[in-house]
Amino acid sequence: MNARRKFRREGEERRRQDLIDATLDSVAEYGLQGATLRTIALRAGVTAGLIRHYFPGKEELLQEAYAALVGRMTEQAKAALVMEDASPRQRLAAFVTANLNAPIVDRRVFSLWATFLGRANADPALARAHREGYLGFRDEVEAVVAEVLAAEQRKPDAGELRRHAIAINAIIDGLWIEGCLAAEMFSPGELAAIGVNAIEAELGLTPQKGGNQ
Amino acid sequence: MNARRKFRREGEERRRQDLIDATLDSVAEYGLQGATLRTIALRAGVTAGLIRHYFPGKEELLQEAYAALVGRMTEQAKAALVMEDASPRQRLAAFVTANLNAPIVDRRVFSLWATFLGRANADPALARAHREGYLGFRDEVEAVVAEVLAAEQRKPDAGELRRHAIAINAIIDGLWIEGCLAAEMFSPGELAAIGVNAIEAELGLTPQKGGNQ
DNA sequence: GGCCTTGTTGCGCAAGTGTATAAATAGCCC
DNA sequence: GGGCTATTTATACACTTGCGCAACAAGGCC
Numbered sequence: 001m002n003a004r005r006k007f008r009r010e011g012e013e014r015r016r017q018d019l020i021d022a023t024l025d026s027v028a029e030y031g032l033q034g035a036t037l038r039t040i041a042l043r044a045g046v047t048a049g050l051i052r053h054y055f056p057g058k059e060e061l062l063q064e065a066y067a068a069l070v071g072r073m074t075e076q077a078k079a080a081l082v083m084e085d086a087s088p089r090q091r092l093a094a095f096v097t098a099n100l101n102a103p104i105v106d107r108r109v110f111s112l113w114a115t116f117l118g119r120a121n122a123d124p125a126l127a128r129a130h131r132e133g134y135l136g137f138r139d140e141v142e143a144v145v146a147e148v149l150a151a152e153q154r155k156p157d158a159g160e161l162r163r164h165a166i167a168i169n170a171i172i173d174g175l176w177i178e179g180c181l182a183a184e185m186f187s188p189g190e191l192a193a194i195g196v197n198a199i200e201a202e203l204g205l206t207p208q209k210g211g212n213q
Numbered sequence: 214m215n216a217r218r219k220f221r222r223e224g225e226e227r228r229r230q231d232l233i234d235a236t237l238d239s240v241a242e243y244g245l246q247g248a249t250l251r252t253i254a255l256r257a258g259v260t261a262g263l264i265r266h267y268f269p270g271k272e273e274l275l276q277e278a279y280a281a282l283v284g285r286m287t288e289q290a291k292a293a294l295v296m297e298d299a300s301p302r303q304r305l306a307a308f309v310t311a312n313l314n315a316p317i318v319d320r321r322v323f324s325l326w327a328t329f330l331g332r333a334n335a336d337p338a339l340a341r342a343h344r345e346g347y348l349g350f351r352d353e354v355e356a357v358v359a360e361v362l363a364a365e366q367r368k369p370d371a372g373e374l375r376r377h378a379i380a381i382n383a384i385i386d387g388l389w390i391e392g393c394l395a396a397e398m399f400s401p402g403e404l405a406a407i408g409v410n411a412i413e414a415e416l417g418l419t420p421q422k423g424g425n426q
Numbered sequence: 427g428g429c430c431t432t433g434t435t436g437c438g439c440a441a442g443t444g445t446a447t448a449a450a451t452a453g454c455c456c
Numbered sequence: 457g458g459g460c461t462a463t464t465t466a467t468a469c470a471c472t473t474g475c476g477c478a479a480c481a482a483g484g485c486c
Contacts, residue, residue: 004449004450004451004464004465004466005464005465005466006451006452007451007452007463007464007465008452008453008464009451009452009453009462009463009464010463012463015463028334029334029335030335031245031331031332031335032244032245032246032331033245033246034335036442036443036444037443037444037445038442038443038444046464046465047464047465047466048444048445048465049445049446049447049464049465049466049467050463050464050465052444052445052446053462053463053464057444057445058443058444058445107334108334110334111331111332111333111334111335112331113331114327114328114330114331115327115328115331115332116331117327117331117394118244118245118324118325118326118327118328118329118330118331119244119328120324120394121241121242121320121321121323121324122242122243122244122247122324130394131394131395134394134395163403163407163410166388166391166404166407167384167388167407167408167410167411169387169391170383170384170386170387170388170390170391170407170408170411171380171383171384171387171411172387173383173386173387173390173391174382174383174384174385174386174387174388174390175379175380175383175387177383177386177387178379178382178383178386181330181333181343181344181347182344182347190376191379194376194379194380194383195380195383197376197380197415198380198383198384198411198415201414201415201417202410202411202414202415204414217434217435217436217479217480217481218434218435218436219481219482220433220434220435220481220482221434221482222432222433222434222481222482222483223433225433228433249472249473249474250473250474250475251472251473251474259434259435260434260435260436261435261474261475262434262435262436262437262475262476262477263433263434263435264474265474265475265476266432266433266434270474270475271473271474271475
């Protein structure tokens, strides 16, 4: 009796990923305070002590988890931009639509985003991780906007371009938040439609017949 | 030696407010995990045991603190709407401008907002407090938008009005976040100008000469 | 001024935390 | 199949946490 628990050895990268995923799950469900090493380990199917074999401490685990989250979010968001043979305007619309539907609009992701961002004030490492992801996102927006306006024969100066990008970024972020916090208040696709309309109005694009395809 | 600490008796309401303020300060500075009863009490200038004289437990203290925060935020936000002798369009612009400048655009407030919202997923009481403040805000937006459009002789149906309010709310929220997280990236008044422009574009208002007063 | 109420302190406690470390065993190499 | 090693478990530890409770004293009341 009192037999020692059976276990399997996993590859290093696999185990690290499992621990990071378990961390994100725990934070999303119980918050930062509820995400203890024991909770995380339980969810990952290991014992708490193992975590220190892969991470110097809890803080580093949390930082890596946040970095992973930001990485996945921006990766998914940008993925919608790689459409070949599409007009800039269509690509912008597709980008907005992708960012205002599942899986990006998601309560769990929002909960994680807010939780970590709340600590960014006190933790420079988290603040940096956020800043990098955010600026990358906005650069992407600015690039597409430039293409859209160029296709319309318009030549905005740098300041105008920047202000458009800021506004469009705000529209996407704001709608994303509304969708995450109260998904049941919107019909499917409604947020995306509102977003595309608002953004095309911001850019002064003339509405296309049939709404927006 | 070992003298007992001197203290003053405060009025009940005053002490409760002090404790709530100390709680918000602690959460903003150290996050939810760092906001321990002892930290809060230290900042309030009392000992930890006293907190239980005013609140059933830590959870209730946090909930009341969040409710107080939401109340103050929406109160400040709505205050900009009570301008007499101003056109609806001017009132809308004033509302947007007020929401995109200090003291509403503030790192500390954002940190608190994000921290509590991150836990709203798991804590229904926090979720309710947020929902109430949010819906009140959006109703306010919708009412002003209705006035603005009426002044332009336009008669939007309920759905159109709702979509405008959603978009405008998103613009304000999104710019608010950008401002809170990276205030140094924007010149004074820039965010408000971007917001007013975006919102007037959303509503299809013709630009007024001299930009927006 | 002395008493009485109750706001307030100070201390203790059990539960839970992150970390340290020794003991065990899974799985590869030969 | 028998070691070797590094992954994994298990346990211990010092510390912090929220909470309970008894003693104390501040300040109103007579």
